[in-house]
Every structure is written in C-alpha cells, then in structure tokens.
Amino acid sequence: MTYELYYWDGLQGRGEFVRLALEEAGADYVDVARGERGTAKMMNYMHGKHGYDMPFAPPFLKDGDLIVSHVANILNYLGPKLDLVPKDEKSRLFAHGLQLTITDFLAEVHDTHHPISTADYYEDQRPEAKARSKAFLKHRVPKFIGYFDRIIAANPTKSGYALGDTLTYVDLSLFQLAKGLAYAFPRAMKNFDNDYPRVAKLRDAVAERPNIEAYLRSKRRLAFNESGIFRHYPDLDQDPA
Amino acid sequence: MTYELYYWDGLQGRGEFVRLALEEAGADYVDVARGERGTAKMMNYMHGKHGYDMPFAPPFLKDGDLIVSHVANILNYLGPKLDLVPKDEKSRLFAHGLQLTITDFLAEVHDTHHPISTADYYEDQRPEAKARSKAFLKHRVPKFIGYFDRIIAANPTKSGYALGDTLTYVDLSLFQLAKGLAYAFPRAMKNFDNDYPRVAKLRDAVAERPNIEAYLRSKRRLAFNESGIFRHYPDLDQDPA
Known part of the structure; x- marks a missing residue:
C-alpha cells in the first residue's frame, strides 16, 4: 500500500x-x-x-x-x-516523548519570526522577532539541544543515537533540527559542534546514510526557504551568546 | 498498580x-x-x-x-x-491527533502572556503580550475552538462528544480549554456559548459527570492562578472581536 x-x-x-x-x-x-x-x-x-x-x-x-x-x-x-523505532513499549513511549519535545521546540523556532501574530508578515513584527530570537538563542536552544545531547550521552548502548542501538525517527528529526538551526542562525550556531558534539555527530551520521544522502541530492528535497519554519533573516541572527 | x-x-x-x-x-x-x-x-x-x-x-x-x-x-x-477512548485504531489515531491540536493551542495560550521570553516576567513584556493576545483572540481562538465545534458537529453518532458515542479524554481536555479561556479572558469570551454552542454544551456535560463534579469540589482541584497556562491579566482581555 x-x-x-x-x-x-x-x-x-x-x-x-x-x-x-x-x-x-x-x-x-x-x-x-x-x-x-x-x-x-x-x-x-x-x-x-x-x-x-x-x-x-x-x-x-x-x-x-x-x-x-x-x-x-x-x-x-x-x-x-518502517523499523524506525524499537518495538518494545518502553522504547516507543520514550521515542514519542522525545518527538513531542521536538514538536514543542519547533513551535518556538516558528515564533522567532512570528512572535505576535501568524496573520501578519514577519516585516510587521521585526523588533519583537529580534527580541524573541535573542531570548531563544540565549535560553531555549541550550535548554533543548543541550537536553538532546544529554539524551544521546545517557543512551546505555552508547550507539550515538537518541535511544537504542539502531537509528530511529527521532535521530532523523534531530538531523533536521540541526540543519534548520544552522540555516536560520548561521552566526549564532558557529559553536554548535563544540557545544553539542553528540547531536553534531549524529547529524553527520544521518547525512551519510545512503537513502538520506540520495534524498538530499534529489529534487524531492526542497531547499530551506523563508516560507518554512526555519527562516534565515539576517537581522535575527547574532554572534554566539 | x-x-x-x-x-x-x-x-x-x-x-x-x-x-x-x-x-x-x-x-x-x-x-x-x-x-x-x-x-x-x-x-x-x-x-x-x-x-x-x-x-x-x-x-x-x-x-x-x-x-x-x-x-x-x-x-x-x-x-x-481507563476506557477514555474507543479501542479501534482509527479512533485512537484520530483522538491523539485532536489532543495534539489541543497541545498546539495551549502553547499559543501560554504565549499570550509570554510572547518574547519565558525567562522574563509578564510585566517585562506587557505591550507585546497585549498585541499577541489581540491577535490570539481575533484569529486563533476562532480557528481552534471553531474547529473543535465542527468536529463535534461532524461526529456521525451525534453524541455531542468529539468522537464516538462515549466520553473520551479529548472531551475532558476541551472542558479544561473552555474553562481556562473563560478564566483568562472573561470579557472576550462573553459570546463563547453562542459562537461555539457544541463545545459549550460539552463543557457543561463534563462538569456534571459525578466524578468530575466531585473532583472540582475537592482540594485536589487547584483554582486557576497566574502561575498556570491560563492567566487572568485584565490588560490582555478585551471586548469580543
């Protein structure tokens, strides 16, 4: 099907x-x-x-x-x-919880460029977007991405994945988060690989998987752009906090 | 257990x-x-x-x-x-999707009083909170609560519940949403029962369930307050849009 x-x-x-x-x-x-x-x-x-x-x-x-x-x-x-999560209930519940934390983080990413209203353009809420982005980069990125880095570190299998010893959908989502943050905030993410070494390593490992590599080179993968969640507005970027 | x-x-x-x-x-x-x-x-x-x-x-x-x-x-x-969702897969997936829409809405409710930073007090982001609340009341409440009203209307069993012919956890959450909005924005919600008659009716039906009624009267039910998601700041309230 x-x-x-x-x-x-x-x-x-x-x-x-x-x-x-x-x-x-x-x-x-x-x-x-x-x-x-x-x-x-x-x-x-x-x-x-x-x-x-x-x-x-x-x-x-x-x-x-x-x-x-x-x-x-x-x-x-x-x-x-799709064999993208271990089949036992404990792992599935944990993976789903991780994905829901990613969901929450994405809503915050979106609000960096739309802190007042999704009914208005970014250009109509620029000062507020700048203030929200500053707080996001200072407080929220370390809180969320730091958490995921600790999750990978705490994985008893030491696989480098978020949970278990094989790749899960959570790892694929973390790849997308890391790529998206680098696209939206290239200056602020300059030290990303040092600050979050496990997430960075996972990002690179995901990019090298044959099916993902082929997908990223295909026309099916659209480029990041300013209609998405991760938007590159240079005004909202800044040097690392 | x-x-x-x-x-x-x-x-x-x-x-x-x-x-x-x-x-x-x-x-x-x-x-x-x-x-x-x-x-x-x-x-x-x-x-x-x-x-x-x-x-x-x-x-x-x-x-x-x-x-x-x-x-x-x-x-x-x-x-x-807990027998709070039908056991078939289609219903469970639908109920979970509805609950995740409630999750998204709650994040937006929270941001009415914290549009810039959760690290700062509401008092430090009052004008932005006022602007966000105005957009929230004008665009987002009708979009979300209107959706849930249509969901109840579309229920083929005509039970008055969000799905199926018995109460689910989604209905309990919709009760809490309706109560929370009325607490936070009493002026703006003045026409709630006219605008969203099915959600309003469901809210009242939930309140009358014996276990819920007993719970609401107990000490286990804390009152709404200004530490929660739904906060009553009179400055953020307004007449119905």
Whole structure:
C-alpha cells in the first residue's frame, strides 16, 4: 500500500520530518500536494469531505482508510512499520516523548519570526522577532539541544543515537533540527559542534546514510526557504551568546 | 498498580489534562510533587537519576517501570486502560491527533502572556503580550475552538462528544480549554456559548459527570492562578472581536 503524505507544497516545514522517515526506510509514498491539483485534494480532507476525522492542519498521512495527523502521531504510527523505532513499549513511549519535545521546540523556532501574530508578515513584527530570537538563542536552544545531547550521552548502548542501538525517527528529526538551526542562525550556531558534539555527530551520521544522502541530492528535497519554519533573516541572527 | 503523576506543585497547568482523565476514571494515582519532598523526587527523574529515559519537562506519568512524558503521550497511553477512548485504531489515531491540536493551542495560550521570553516576567513584556493576545483572540481562538465545534458537529453518532458515542479524554481536555479561556479572558469570551454552542454544551456535560463534579469540589482541584497556562491579566482581555 502506498502511503499518501499531505503537506503544503513549496516548503520543507513540518512535513519534512515525515519525509525523512519515509525516505530513510525506502517506503512507497506520494507527496500528494506536490502533484496536480494536490492542494485542493489536501483541503478536501481538512474540510471533512472524506469523513469526520478531518485534520486541523497538514501534515497528515493517509494509509488505507486511516488518517493520521500531526508529525509526532504520524511518526509514532510509522515507526514500527518502517523499523524506525524499537518495538518494545518502553522504547516507543520514550521515542514519542522525545518527538513531542521536538514538536514543542519547533513551535518556538516558528515564533522567532512570528512572535505576535501568524496573520501578519514577519516585516510587521521585526523588533519583537529580534527580541524573541535573542531570548531563544540565549535560553531555549541550550535548554533543548543541550537536553538532546544529554539524551544521546545517557543512551546505555552508547550507539550515538537518541535511544537504542539502531537509528530511529527521532535521530532523523534531530538531523533536521540541526540543519534548520544552522540555516536560520548561521552566526549564532558557529559553536554548535563544540557545544553539542553528540547531536553534531549524529547529524553527520544521518547525512551519510545512503537513502538520506540520495534524498538530499534529489529534487524531492526542497531547499530551506523563508516560507518554512526555519527562516534565515539576517537581522535575527547574532554572534554566539 | 498506582499511577504516579509528576507535575509542578501549585498550578493546574498541563498536568490538569492528565488529572481530569485519572479523576473521571476513578483511577488510583498519586500527585507526587504535591507530596513531601515531591518536587525533588520529580527533578530526580528529569536529571536522569532513575534511568536514561529522562523527561524534558513535567508532566510525566510513571506506571511500573514505564515513564511516559507529555500530556498527549500520557493520554494516548492511558486512554484504552481507563476506557477514555474507543479501542479501534482509527479512533485512537484520530483522538491523539485532536489532543495534539489541543497541545498546539495551549502553547499559543501560554504565549499570550509570554510572547518574547519565558525567562522574563509578564510585566517585562506587557505591550507585546497585549498585541499577541489581540491577535490570539481575533484569529486563533476562532480557528481552534471553531474547529473543535465542527468536529463535534461532524461526529456521525451525534453524541455531542468529539468522537464516538462515549466520553473520551479529548472531551475532558476541551472542558479544561473552555474553562481556562473563560478564566483568562472573561470579557472576550462573553459570546463563547453562542459562537461555539457544541463545545459549550460539552463543557457543561463534563462538569456534571459525578466524578468530575466531585473532583472540582475537592482540594485536589487547584483554582486557576497566574502561575498556570491560563492567566487572568485584565490588560490582555478585551471586548469580543
């Protein structure tokens, strides 16, 4: 069965965390909204034209007659099917908790450029975005990325992964976080590899996996841009705190 | 086995969404951080003193040797055990997606009083909080609460619940959302019952359930206060948009 991924066309955004899992596993999937009339097809689900279980927002995944919305829900669902999480309950619950921490962090990344209103442009909330970015870089990046670095260090298998001794979807998401932060805040992340050596090493290990390497070179991988979550606005960047 | 809930003492916060589920089900649980040396016990988990699966933040639930962190993860775990979600996969995935939409909304509620930095006091970011609250009340409340009202309307069983024909943990969380918004923004929510009649009706139905009614009258239910997610700062309130 072909998985159908529904996400806004033209940006990596939250959909990218699902794409990385599907690509790493070599899964059969269609990125529906990038196809013909794809956005209209996606909106039909959100407007309830295919049933009561209408998603609030993309991304969502269709697998047969199941609709799974939200990145963490999708990855928790796909993880065992794609061999991207250990099958025991303790590991699955822990991995899902880690992914939900990533979810929270992403909302904060988004708010660095939209601290007042998503209904207004970044240009209409620049001073507030600068203030929020400053606090984000000083307090939030160390708190979150430092946590993930400690998680990798605490992994009893010493595999270099977030949990267990094989790659999980959490590792793929951490790769995307590290890449996104470097894109959005190149100056502030200058010392990233020193400050978070385990996350940095994991990022590089993920990039070298054959399926991921092929994906990153393909047209399916869109470049980071200023429609996504990670946006490079030079005004919001600064020297390392 | 007694469930152990770990959450900051002194506020409802995110822990309350878990408490409501445990209380409705009459489950055997301890609110650990409200007991003697409870906060220290909680911090030990977060500092990894009990194992590698250390939570980023409360709330988390301990069930035997399982640690489950994040509200949505906890409710997805408890749902089938407490009979607070239908047992079929489609319903469970849908309920979890709804709960994750609630999670996103709660982060936005929090940012109405802390739009710039959680490291600073509300008093240090008042004008920005006013601007964010204005956008939140105009755009985000209708988008999210309107969505949940449509979800209840679209339920093919016409039960008045978010999904299926029996109460789920999603309904309990929607009760808490409605109560919290009314506490934080009493003026702006004046037309809530007209604007979102199905959510309002559900809120009242939840309040009348015997276990919830008893809980709300007990000392275990803390009052809303200005340490929680829903805070009443009169400056941030306004007439209905």
